[in-house]
Amino acid sequence: MSDNQTDLERMRHSTAHVMAAAVCRLYDDVQLDIGPATENGFYYDFDLPHRLTPEDFPRIEEEMNRIISEKIPFERLEFTRAEAEAKLREMGQTFKLERLAEIPEGETITFYRCGEFMDLCRGPHLEHTGQIKSFTLLSVAGSYFHGLETNPMLQRLYATGFLHPKELRQYLAQLEEAKKRDHRKLGRELDLFSMHEEVGAGLIHWHPRGARVRSIIEDFWRQEHYRAGYELLYTPHIGQANLWETSGHLGFYNESMYAPMDIDGKEYYLKPMNCPFHIQIYKTHKRSYRELPIKWAELGTVYRYEKAGVLHGLLRVRGFTQDDAHIYCTPEQMEAEFKKIMKFAITIWKAFGFSNITAYLATRPEKAVGEVERWEQATNALRDALESEGVPYEVDPGGGAFYGPKIDLKVKDAIGREWQVSTFQFDFNLPDRFDMTYIGEDGQAHRPYMIHRALLGSIERFFGILVEHYAGAFPLWLAPEQARVLPLTEKQMAYAETVAEALRAAGFRVTVDQRQEKVGAKIRQAQLDKIPYMLVLGPREEEQGQAALRSRTAGDLGAFGLPDIIERLSREVDSKGLDAENN
RNA sequence: GCCAGCUUAGCUCAAUUGGCAGAGCAGCUGAUUUGUAAUCAGCAGGUUCAGGGUUCGAGUCCCUGAGCUGGCUCCA
Numbered sequence: 260m261s262d263n264q265t266d267l268e269r270m271r272h273s274t275a276h277v278m279a280a281a282v283c284r285l286y287d288d289v290q291l292d293i294g295p296a297t298e299n300g301f302y303y304d305f306d307l308p309h310r311l312t313p314e315d316f317p318r319i320e321e322e323m324n325r326i327i328s329e330k331i332p333f334e335r336l337e338f339t340r341a342e343a344e345a346k347l348r349e350m351g352q353t354f355k356l357e358r359l360a361e362i363p364e365g366e367t368i369t370f371y372r373c374g375e376f377m378d379l380c381r382g383p384h385l386e387h388t389g390q391i392k393s394f395t396l397l398s399v400a401g402s403y404f405h406g407l408e409t410n411p412m413l414q415r416l417y418a419t420g421f422l423h424p425k426e427l428r429q430y431l432a433q434l435e436e437a438k439k440r441d442h443r444k445l446g447r448e449l450d451l452f453s454m455h456e457e458v459g460a461g462l463i464h465w466h467p468r469g470a471r472v473r474s475i476i477e478d479f480w481r482q483e484h485y486r487a488g489y490e491l492l493y494t495p496h497i498g499q500a501n502l503w504e505t506s507g508h509l510g511f512y513n514e515s516m517y518a519p520m521d522i523d524g525k526e527y528y529l530k531p532m533n534c535p536f537h538i539q540i541y542k543t544h545k546r547s548y549r550e551l552p553i554k555w556a557e558l559g560t561v562y563r564y565e566k567a568g569v570l571h572g573l574l575r576v577r578g579f580t581q582d583d584a585h586i587y588c589t590p591e592q593m594e595a596e597f598k599k600i601m602k603f604a605i606t607i608w609k610a611f612g613f614s615n616i617t618a619y620l621a622t623r624p625e626k627a628v629g630e631v632e633r634w635e636q637a638t639n640a641l642r643d644a645l646e647s648e649g650v651p652y653e654v655d656p657g658g659g660a661f662y663g664p665k666i667d668l669k670v671k672d673a674i675g676r677e678w679q680v681s682t683f684q685f686d687f688n689l690p691d692r693f694d695m696t697y698i699g700e701d702g703q704a705h706r707p708y709m710i711h712r713a714l715l716g717s718i719e720r721f722f723g724i725l726v727e728h729y730a731g732a733f734p735l736w737l738a739p740e741q742a743r744v745l746p747l748t749e750k751q752m753a754y755a756e757t758v759a760e761a762l763r764a765a766g767f768r769v770t771v772d773q774r775q776e777k778v779g780a781k782i783r784q785a786q787l788d789k790i791p792y793m794l795v796l797g798p799r800e801e802e803q804g805q806a807a808l809r810s811r812t813a814g815d816l817g818a819f820g821l822p823d824i825i826e827r828l829s830r831e832v833d834s835k836g837l838d839a840e841n842n
Numbered sequence: 843g844c845c846a847g848c849u850u851a852g853c854u855c856a857a858u859u860g861g862c863a864g865a866g867c868a869g870c871u872g873a874u875u876u877g878u879a880a881u882c883a884g885c886a887g888g889u890u891c892a893g894g895g896u897u898c899g900a901g902u903c904c905c906u907g908a909g910c911u912g913g914c915u916c917c918a
Contacts (some may be wrong), residue, residue, distance in 0.1 A: 400913030401845025
């Protein structure tokens with residue numbers, strides 16, 4: 260497995276060299292940067308006067324195939340630093356000279372030669388180009404040298420390759436599948452949400468069907484929070500400048516905040532976060548250790564400035580609703596509270612059909628506030644919670660915020676893609692800044708621990724992920740329209756209304772297809788609308804007081820009496836579709 | 843924000859080298875009364891993203907801007 264992994268990486272990295280070699284053969288004045296293998300393929304960064312477009316891909320691929328058919332050996336060459344520098348100067352490779360300067364003293368400096376193409380490179384490589392079995396160019400994009408905005412922008416060619424052509428076909432099929440599930444496409448097709456140039460980029464409009472799903476998600480979320488001992492809050496959308504000065508946001512978060520508005524001569528800011536408001540509520544009276552832990556949650560809508568180029572459907576927006584919570588507790592309670600958060604998170608994610616969860620534990624960065632012991636204590640609490648819940652995790656050393664360590668959760672969707680969703684974060688900063696206290700057993704004031712917790716992340720983003728996970732075919736409990744009644748002809752219209760009413764009375768979301776269409780057309784429409792159940796009503800059903808039940812996934816199930824149908828659907832709603840087949 | 847590409851009817855897409863803006867689906871009207879993924883016919887639908895320019899003539903060429911797409915950076 261790991262051998263295969265290195266083989267694959269080596270092959271991809273070598274293919275990246277072949278791609279760069281092909282580009283050098285085809286175009287003049289190519290400045291090379293780097294061409295690493297990535298999780299799903301590889302890329303090569305270079306700068307050249309010619310602007311690459313997808314129209315150039317066939318030519319480049321053709322040249323690459325020529326290089327592959329030539330079976331050119333990859334030759335490893337060792338150089339001293341001085342030789343390497345001279346060589347790169349001679350080649351006029353300025354980015355490579357910078358890369359060379361970054362190689363630590365004492366490390367062996369190697370070049371790889373492949374025919375006339377030579378590149379400063381750690382390797383390893385294949386023996387010769389003939390060993391490359393499959394590849395395809397995917398896209399071209401800009402990318403800053405070293406990923407730094409202030410650096411020149413290079414052209415990046417994305418491509419992928421696999422050890423076997425069959426795997427490449429599978430990967431391309433998966434890309435196709437992902438395209439079909441794209442929440443932006445499904446959002447339009449299923450009439451869930453939209454965005455409008457007239458309103459502004461990154462601002463979401465929820466249509467009735469999308470809003471219906473959202474309200475089901477939120478109702479479930481509220482119910483589970485009350486059950487888990489949280490109280491819910493509502494707080495304002497704007498707050499005065501001095502609040503954000505105290506919180507520190509105007510200092511370290513300013514770039515993500517919108518310009519202030521003037522109200523009665525005072526500056527007010529749209530909130531990018533909910534925490535300062537929750538803290539205000541905390542501070543409305545003296546808190547006793549007996550009250551702790553305090554667990555407050557809010558579906559809080561925040562606005563953050565995001566650069567125009569990063570906006571992406573529901574996944575990256577400028578106004579969104581966080582499912583935010585703050586937990587204030589004593590040092591002794593911290594660990595137990597954290598375990599509860601983990602357990603709670605897993606329960607909620609499972610309810611939405613995500614059971615494959617992994618975690619990233621981010622520890623203390625160089626620049627940090629709070630004593631080291633508190634960091635250690637908190638980090639251990641995070642680690643213990645992960646271990647006691649058996650959540651697989653990786654450590655991201657130094658990856659925490661300056662104000663506390665954190666855990667990020669990732670979930671895997673139905674087609675194996677990972678999404679960063681939940682985040683649980685200690686905060687050693689805000690309790691200090693707002694001088695939060697509680698009175699301990701000893702009668703003295705103490706600083707509470709504060710934990711930020713977003714479970715679904717943002718409702719918009721979560722909804723986008725959910726749409727892609729289910730490919731728009733929501734399980735019964737979430738479906739905006741759970742059943743559609745399809746009268747065979749106009750003659751069954753009255754009966755259809757009766758059936759729909761009965762189901763509505765039992766709490767289901769039901770419509771009647773009143774169009775004068777053949778039943779085949781009505782079924783087709785319901786299938787395209789991804790309605791979980793269809794109730795076909797002809798003279799037979801009307802006479803028997805029944806309905807022919809059709810499932811979106813299983814097809815015709817036969818005729819049943821209404822009580823049976825209600826019973827069946829109710830059970831499926833209660834189980835959230837988790838013990839049924841996976842849609 | 844930066845690099846590249848895209849933007850034509852509600853949606854998906856056509857429109858020779860610059861020469862009369864079109865189709866399917868959806869919508870509306872009518873006919874049809876239908877049994878498990880599309881009944882037929884007719885009608886209507888456009889500032890070709892916005893603004894400017896070149897030209898006898900611009901959907902098509904040039905400039906500016908917006909939005910979107912793929913990335914970089916960032917992150918819920």
